[in-house]
Amino acid sequence: MTSSATAATPPSPYLVLGAAIVLPASGHVILGVPVRGLQFLFFMVILAWVTAKIAPADAxxxxxxxxxxxxYALSILDAYKIARIRTAKWVHNARRDNDSAQSGIETHT
Incomplete structure (x- = not known):
């Protein structure tokens, strides 16, 4: 049984958002999913190259x-969404564990 009191606090969604804006894929690295960040980087480069080839010369x-x-914009939103979801789950589990501790009910996860 793991309690949210012993579970690691997830990184702040705003920290993840700031990192993702400043350096692509860094938000995913902070969240512990670097492969997902690398996938976004790969498609960033590929689609930037494709649009550079088909865009008009005066663009x-x-x-x-x-x-x-x-x-790049989608990767920022994705990293922030993952961070918000993890934080919300952590807060929910902390409240549930706190409520069950106060009522004397033991929860098993």
Whole structure:
């Protein structure tokens, strides 16, 4: 049986969000899922290259690499969502364990 009091506190969703904005895939690394971050990086590079090849010559830098920026934005949202879910689960389990400890009921997970 593991109690949320003994379970490690998940990283702050805002820390993960900031890291993911500053450096792509770093939010996933902080969350302990670096392979997922590498997958996002791979598709960022691939789609940036594809859109650079098919974009018109007079397009801006962002326009020429729009596919990569799209995946970058999705990776930020994904890392933040995972962090928020983990934090919400941790808080829920902590409250449940606290309530059961106060009522004398033992929970098994």
């Amino acid at each position: 801006s830098f962002v326009g020429r690499h729009a596919g990569g920026f799209l995946i």
